[in-house]
Every structure is written in C-alpha cells, then in structure tokens.
Amino acid sequence: MADTPRHSVSVAGIVVNDSGRVLVIRRRDNDRWEPPGGVLEMAETFEEGVRREVLEETGMSVQVQRLTGVYKNMQRGIVALVYRCTPLNEPASASAEAVEVRWMTLDEVREAMSPAYAVRVTDAFEPELHTRAHDGVNLLP
Template structure:
C-alpha cells in the first residue's frame, strides 16, 4: 500500500479589539503580514494551541470566541482553522517569530496581506463560517 500524503493542521487567531481593529504580525522569516498562529501540536486542543501561538508571537493572551473559517493551502497540504478571539492581558511586542506586532483596520490588513490571508480577516468579521482553498498566496475558485 502506498503512503498517503500527510497534512499539517494549523490554528490562527483574528484578535479583534473594541475599535474593530485586528492584531497582526509581520513574520521574521518572510516579512509578510499575517494573523498570529501556527502548527497545532499533537497533544493540544485547538483552543490551547491557538492561545499558545498567539502569546508566543505577540505577547498577548486571548480568549478564543468562535471558529470563523477553514482554509486549505493546496500547494503545501496545510489545513488552517481560524478563530475570532478577544484580547486579554499582556503587552504586544516583537518576538522571535514576529519582527513587528500591531493593530490594523480590516481594510489595512486586507491590503497588506496576501489575498489568502487578508480574506481570513474579512471572513472573521462578517459573522459567517467560511471554507476556502488557496495556493499559499491567492484564493482558488470554489
């Protein structure tokens, strides 16, 4: 029997403040703007992994509110679960994974992020659940 390809599961948080701004990071490895998140570890729940990733990348603890989308990077085999979150305690700051951390409006985020990531911000703010596929940068037709 042939080996089946493996998928990676990641989690990401759209942290929304009282002014409807979202918390974003500029990644150290590629300089791109994204929402905080990363690969889920085997022994973690979705929510625990998300809280770990957000605090590691931004310095902020968050409350996980609800799942807003499932996204698959078809070129890399990554399935991402994206959750809307509320900010908690902690001061945001640059980290070993994020060279810059800041609040942006949804419009700023969707302009500065690659389309496959900017849509996640808009999806988290519209109150609906979304399922989308992309190639790592651009969305693919449904």
C-alpha cells in the same frame, strides 16, 4: 495506507479589539504580514493551540470565541483552522517570531496581506463559517 496523503494542521487567531482593529504580525521568517498562528501540536486542542500561538508571537493572552474559517493551502497541504478571539492584555511590540506586532484596520489588512491571509481576517467579521482553498497567495475558485 503508505500512499495516504499527509496534511499539516495549523491554527490562527483573529484578535479583534473594542475598536474593531485586528492584531497582526510581520513574521521574522518571511517578512509578511499575517494573523498570529502556526502548527498545532499533537497534544493540544484547537483552542489551546490558538492561545499558545497568539501568546508566543504577540505576548498577548486571548479568549477564543469561535471558529470562523477552515483554509487549505493546496500547494503545501496545510489545513488552517482560524478562530476569532478577544484580547485579555496588551501585546508586545515584537517577539522571537515577529519583527513587528500591531493593530490594523480591515482596509490596512487588505492592503498589507496577500489575499489568502487577508480573507481569513475579513471572514472573521462575518457570522457564517467559511471554507476556502488557496495556492499560498491567492484564493482558488
């Protein structure tokens, strides 16, 4: 059992407004555009973690709708569960974890985010659940 690999579990929220725009953050720690999310805490359900992470990073409360994808960073052993959400209030313009919080179109998401994160957003607009692996930047075959 000591040799069993350990994984970290993260959650993220793809918050979509009435006009089809997606709430994104520019992270303080790496200056990259990503959907709001982070490490799931031990005592949380997946949905509780999504609500907490989105609130902490954007100031927005959300209703979690459905799981849209499961993604594994093969380099770091991080498994991310991504959920589509609807906004319940307006976001802040920045937070302790985000230099900037804003709404983007899908085209803006594809241009601003690395492929490993942009696909999480675009997958949330499709009806089926996706599972994908990536190297932290690019999707793996």
